[in-house]
Amino acid sequence: MKKTLATALFALLMSSTAHASCSFQNTVPLKSLTAAFDAWKAVTATMAECGNVRSELDQDFRTKQPAAFAANPSLYHIGGVSNGTLVPLMNGGTIRPLDALVAKYGQDLQPNQLIKVDGKIMSVAMDVNDQHLMYRTDILQELGIAVPTTWDEVLDAAAKIKASGKVAYPLGGTFKPGFDLGLDFTNLFLGFGGQFTKADNTPSINSPAGLKTLEMLKKIAAYMDPEYLVSDSTFVQKQFQQGKIAIANLWATRAAALDDPKESQVVGKIGLAAAPAAVKGGKPATTLWWDGIVIAKNITDAEADAAFRVAIAGMGESTLKAAPAAAVWLIKGYTPTKYAAGAVASANGGAPPYPSSTVYGLVASAVGDGAADFLTGKKTAEKTLADIEAAYLVKAKEQGLVK
């Protein structure tokens, strides 16, 4: 009896201290749907402490969100988005402008957190993210290789590392068809100065930049594990952690995990730098992302009020304190940790923001599905690009974007 009483008391104490990290007590039942990486874990953990919040963390959120938010009433109040996944919600008209709520509760927000589309605040960002260079400092040092700044230098370095036999495969990369491969293509394509579409939305992917991109992808793939077409972010992270690869262009949000002694064998041996440029003297061949929250439109104003307050609390100081290295935060009071170095370098090097638009969404889908045919040797580069353009045109015509 005494023991249970003590446990209950302890639990009560714990919960009251937990409540302390959220500035108010939420009484409206709320639900959120976000991605599942570390930054979101930290944010939703803080949100939960405000009370009455059920958070769903799901890496398949991008396919679930549009339909869930289109329901009336919406199945979720708070949504986690990035610049890529904001587009379907904007196109569906299922999220509400936040100007009034920001004016009411957003005193602690920084001006650069406010994502404005056409003058209205549609989302509040919490972090920035990008794919940038990660490398094994010990291997590069032993072989006397300077940190590569272009993809050609990366290939030279890979050749030397391969000759030395220090790791199983010199390079890693997120080459899984679909979203991952589409993004790798986009990063390089923009780096080579390519334009995806013309003014009338007709494609211009089959261009010199497109050919150079495919050639480069194939050269990179030659230094990777031959099973690279199943390789997503987690796969590359594991390859690094197990000491199988020496260089990769990987998400900033994965950097801290490579230094985590609980799962990594290469602690303290990882260096971060800006993404390599596609051409000498060019901008880093990567795109800048942000992650943030949106509030559903099909909910009552009272619910929206509570949802916004909870979300803002989740992006506050206590999250920053609990997980300072989980992301490159935009939260007030953030001082960059060493894991932010690569992202900061890419941004300062002039990497462009990820192109978030309806047209680009269709391009990305077509590229992600089609580019693998060149890597597997099924098609020539010209045929691959022509087929990608054809696939894009079918979708664009279906949606009425191209006459």
Place this chain on the structure above:
Amino acid sequence: MSIFIALPLIGVFIESFYSTQPVFETVDVQSCTPGFTGQTCTTETKSRPRFDANGAPIVATSFIGVQAYRDLLQPDAVVRAFGPDGGGLWALLSIDFYAALRFTVTFTLITLPLVIGFGLVVALAVNSVTRKLRGLVIFAALLPFIITPVIGALSIRWLFIGDGILTAAIRAIFNSNISMFAQGWTIELLMLTYRVWHVAPFAFVVFYAGLQTVDQDTLESAIVDGASRWERLRCVIVPHLMPLIVFVALIHLMDSYRVFEEVVGFSSQAHRISLQFLTFNFLTPDQTGNRAITRAAASSMLTMVGIVVLLVPLITHAWRTQRGRR
């Protein structure tokens, strides 16, 4: 019948001729994204949907005829493939639909005899095991069939992918590095093996039940006539089991033409896709949140036509034997 089968079929059929799309307008949009020091605001000309007074996007439905079927079957590209310098069959198989059709058909036709063969062999073997052990052996033989297909495929995948247990073991024993997921044919081999392993127990159970009803007198008189083991199997047991073999073949053809779990479980979409996966891919929202419903409807219609074509010989066979018996 009409509510649960005919109505949905007709609905999907009609759906494949109509396209519903948002109405887009081209406007200059100013959008601001965060940087480290401040915000970057850019004004771009973008296409975006138009909204009605309630803020819902305006959509328009239009009759598009057989456009969805054309987009799938690409008749022009087929003609080009078999024209001069077209590349022939190879070029044809680089079109998604035909690649999926090729895989689905070969997958179905290769697994069919293997499933029936293995099922029969196991049934005969179990039938000759002593009665005491039979229950245990039947239970063990049935296990693969109990596993959820996706879970089974995933576990096989983890045995072989990257440095999976089996890949690592093979490397340690034979000192040769195999990459099962680096090329299409090895993945296809895994998928075929997995399907046979998974479905053979079903055939086994059906055949085993059939074996219990074989007429013992006929078998004994065959032995008296000096028939060898093989002749008894060929002339007595297999003819007796024939209706069951046709039944298993029917079920298996329908099942494996819908092959889907293997593609997802082995994530083979870069190398091999099936017709069901193609439909699934159309129904998955793309990065603009849109689903290609019309093409999905067209592709499921074509899948259904395929199943009917495959089943026709077996169904007419069953029909004839039924009529012959009456």
